[in-house]
Amino acid sequence: MIIDCHGHYTTSPRTHEAWRAKQIAAMRDGTPVPPRPVITDDEIRDSIETGQRRIQRERGTDLTIFSPRAAGMGHHLAGAEANAVWSSECNDLVHRVCSLFPRHFVGVCQLPQAPGVSPSNSIAELRRCVQELGFIGCNLNPDPSGGHWSGPPLTDRFWYPLYEAMVELDVPAMIHVSSSCNPNFHATGAHYINGDTSVFMQLLTADLFADFPTLRFIIPHGGGAVPYHWGRYRGLAQDMKRPLLRDYLLKNVFFDTCVYHQPGAELLAKVIPVENILFASETIGAVQGIDPETGHYYDDTRRYIDAIAWLSDADRQRIYEDNARAVYARLTAQLDKQLAMDGATI
Ligand SMILES: [Zn+2]
Numbered sequence: 001m002i003i004d005c006h007g008h009y010t011t012s013p014r015t016h017e018a019w020r021a022k023q024i025a026a027m028r029d030g031t032p033v034p035p036r037p038v039i040t041d042d043e044i045r046d047s048i049e050t051g052q053r054r055i056q057r058e059r060g061t062d063l064t065i066f067s068p069r070a071a072g073m074g075h076h077l078a079g080a081e082a083n084a085v086w087s088s089e090c091n092d093l094v095h096r097v098c099s100l101f102p103r104h105f106v107g108v109c110q111l112p113q114a115p116g117v118s119p120s121n122s123i124a125e126l127r128r129c130v131q132e133l134g135f136i137g138c139n140l141n142p143d144p145s146g147g148h149w150s151g152p153p154l155t156d157r158f159w160y161p162l163y164e165a166m167v168e169l170d171v172p173a174m175i176h177v178s179s180s181c182n183p184n185f186h187a188t189g190a191h192y193i194n195g196d197t198s199v200f201m202q203l204l205t206a207d208l209f210a211d212f213p214t215l216r217f218i219i220p221h222g223g224g225a226v227p228y229h230w231g232r233y234r235g236l237a238q239d240m241k242r243p244l245l246r247d248y249l250l251k252n253v254f255f256d257t258c259v260y261h262q263p264g265a266e267l268l269a270k271v272i273p274v275e276n277i278l279f280a281s282e283t284i285g286a287v288q289g290i291d292p293e294t295g296h297y298y299d300d301t302r303r304y305i306d307a308i309a310w311l312s313d314a315d316r317q318r319i320y321e322d323n324a325r326a327v328y329a330r331l332t333a334q335l336d337k338q339l340a341m342d343g344a345t346i
Contacts, residue, residue: 006280076146102338147182155206196224222259256280265304
């Protein structure tokens with residue numbers, strides 16, 4: 001089975017995200033927020049069949065761990081209350097996708113974060129998504145200010161109440177910023193990669209996982225700049241008299257394969273232990289074109305993993321399936337449940 005651990009509902013019906021714009025405008029103007037649009041099952045089916053399901057079929061992947069569009073979270077665009085409404089709408093829509101396509105999508109939730117607001121404010125929605133909607137993880141925005149980095153680092157006790165809930169529910173978080181309010185940082189080209197890299201460095205300097213030995217983070221986009229600069233990070237840890245990275249970070253921190261060229265994927269697989277790599281493509285997302293050097297889509301990441309000659313079949317099995325099932329500890333049971341609902345067996 002090939003599990004893509006990183007997909008967003010980027011193809012949601014247009015009325016869904018249009019409502020968010022109306023919600024923000026209404027708050028700005030002090031007018032009533034218009035009612036939510038009615039979105040039919042057919043609209044959802046169509047958006048998935050022509051989008052993510054088509055890509056799964058074309059590329060031979062089976063299951064996507066699916067969450068609301070990351071750039072659409074926009075935690076910095078509104079306050080906690082409006083973000084709570086928006087998050088629940090986004091999560092409900094992902095839940096509908098998973099219910100309509102139970103063999104192919106399992107949900108991960110957006111949290112109703114807001115700048116300066118305690119992460120404990122997100123716990124109720126996390127619980128609802130995991131316990132009622134069958135979601136298996138969350139996307140955690142390390143910078144809900146959208147580019148100002150005005151909050152404390154993820155290692156600060158500020159975040160601990162949320163981690164306690166994640167540990168209790170046994171769900172991991174993908175570390176994922178949203179859109180950028182700062183034109184210096186292009187959202188997917190700079191802000192995302194900055195977020196990934198910055199959080200790894202935060203984790204390196206602290207002892208978060210001594211306090212939460214079972215807490216698990218996925219750093220997406222191939223780990224940002226981290227694998228490429230692995231010697232820098234090992235060296236920084238050594239200078240700070242820290243233990244070896246593999247001993248105090250790699251039991252808890254995982255990287256996905258959203259690196260959109262062959263040498264990058266090979267470097268990732270060479271530098272990061274295979275146990276810490278989860279297959280992902282982030283389709284349909286940041287980069288949608290065809291690489292003229294190869295004739296294939298940049299984000300067809302399966303090709304890169306398949307083409308790494310020195311990976312064994314066992315390595316590939318881990319990257320494609322086993323690591324995702326281990327990190328997303330609720331995945332196997334949830335998938336069994338969804339397949340049963342679909343009247344199918346593995
Ligand atoms: Zn993403």
